[in-house]
Amino acid sequence: QAEQLIRDRALSGLRPARFYWASTSDAARYSRAEGVYLGAGSSLRHPADLRLRSHGGWSFGRSHLTARLDVTSDARTPSTRVTLEWRVPHDIGPVSPASGLMNSLASLAGEDWTDPYFSTGVRIQRRFGAVDGPRATARLGWADQRSAQLRVGETTGVFRPVRPIEDGIVRTVGAEVAWPRLLGPVDARVDLEAARLNGRTWTSAEGILAVQRDDAWRTLDLDLSVRMGFADDPPPQGLTLLGGRNTLPGHEHRAFVGDRYWLAQARIGRPITAPWVGVHLTGAVGRTFIAGPDVLPTGWTGDPDAGVRGSVGLGLDLLWDVLRLDVARGLGEGGDWALLFGVNPRFHPWL
Numbered sequence: 001q002a003e004q005l006i007r008d009r010a011l012s013g014l015r016p017a018r019f020y021w022a023s024t025s026d027a028a029r030y031s032r033a034e035g036v037y038l039g040a041g042s043s044l045r046h047p048a049d050l051r052l053r054s055h056g057g058w059s060f061g062r063s064h065l066t067a068r069l070d071v072t073s074d075a076r077t078p079s080t081r082v083t084l085e086w087r088v089p090h091d092i093g094p095v096s097p098a099s100g101l102m103n104s105l106a107s108l109a110g111e112d113w114t115d116p117y118f119s120t121g122v123r124i125q126r127r128f129g130a131v132d133g134p135r136a137t138a139r140l141g142w143a144d145q146r147s148a149q150l151r152v153g154e155t156t157g158v159f160r161p162v163r164p165i166e167d168g169i170v171r172t173v174g175a176e177v178a179w180p181r182l183l184g185p186v187d188a189r190v191d192l193e194a195a196r197l198n199g200r201t202w203t204s205a206e207g208i209l210a211v212q213r214d215d216a217w218r219t220l221d222l223d224l225s226v227r228m229g230f231a232d233d234p235p236p237q238g239l240t241l242l243g244g245r246n247t248l249p250g251h252e253h254r255a256f257v258g259d260r261y262w263l264a265q266a267r268i269g270r271p272i273t274a275p276w277v278g279v280h281l282t283g284a285v286g287r288t289f290i291a292g293p294d295v296l297p298t299g300w301t302g303d304p305d306a307g308v309r310g311s312v313g314l315g316l317d318l319l320w321d322v323l324r325l326d327v328a329r330g331l332g333e334g335g336d337w338a339l340l341f342g343v344n345p346r347f348h349p350w351l
Helices: 002-010 099-106 345-350
Strands: 018-021 026-033 035-044 050-059 064-073 079-090 116-130 133-149 168-183 188-197 200-214 221-231 240-242 256-258 259-271 277-289 309-318 323-331 337-342
Touching: 026 099, 064 309, 099 337, 116 168, 240 345, 256 277, 277 323
Parallel strands: none
Antiparallel strands: 018 035, 026 035, 035 050, 050 064, 064 079, 079 116, 116 133, 133 168, 168 188, 188 200, 200 221, 221 259, 240 256, 259 277, 277 309, 309 323, 323 337
16 A cells, blocks of 8 residues: 555656657557547546546548547556547557557558558456456457558559458457466466457457566576467457568568467577667567468458468667667578568557
């Protein structure tokens, strides 16, 4: 109780009512499905341990309003969160290719890395357990999901087409169990979900093991992760996309499609002139495939069973390991050289 009092009230330094953006992309972004987007938000802390965060914005490419409202209980545990969305974009697949800011910069150059769709609905979450310890989260959701459309460069062919989804009302029930520091530096997470759309029910599961070791003497940093998942006959928005940045660098972007996947990634880094420059080695190997007939959804491109693919790379960490510059080589059929510039994934939620 003393910890909560000191941290949340005495030391926050924040006014109960203030402007609020969850990320820089909530203020401004650019993509082939929205064009230019500008938005603003607010945060209101209620004395009854409630926090209300609202956000709204306008997509000039779609000529539509986007809005979101989060109502969160500030109680340490258990806590409740209710989220209302109106035409909010979501990306297909469990692995984000880049931060929102980097994707906006790439889109200005004619390369949008996301595969968006839009959702209007409500989601309720109830979390049990400590914030920094083992915890479980139960959730319910109702959403009207709609395919995105190409709003920029329709006639010039600058952007690749937008992958369509199966439109309709999606009802979901799910649970997530997380074990931070399960075995020393090992973090584990398991996510289970059942959903129903247009009279069809499907289930999905995903598990992640991650090891993160930052040497106290700054001699060697190690990041390892293994993730795998499956979905039982999902609609297009429930499929997994791998290939390219943040998954299998050196292969065509999101060229591998499946309702089952696994992906292992490793990074070993060492500072050279701390904190300005460091060097790292990277490696990744993974696979996607579709159980049953290898049939892609209508309007989709990609390989539903390309086999195992991998990549290796060498890169630089710049400015406190915030910026990263990598040269990667894809291994296996279709592999090629790739030059990648990006931001440390730890900062993606803020950007």
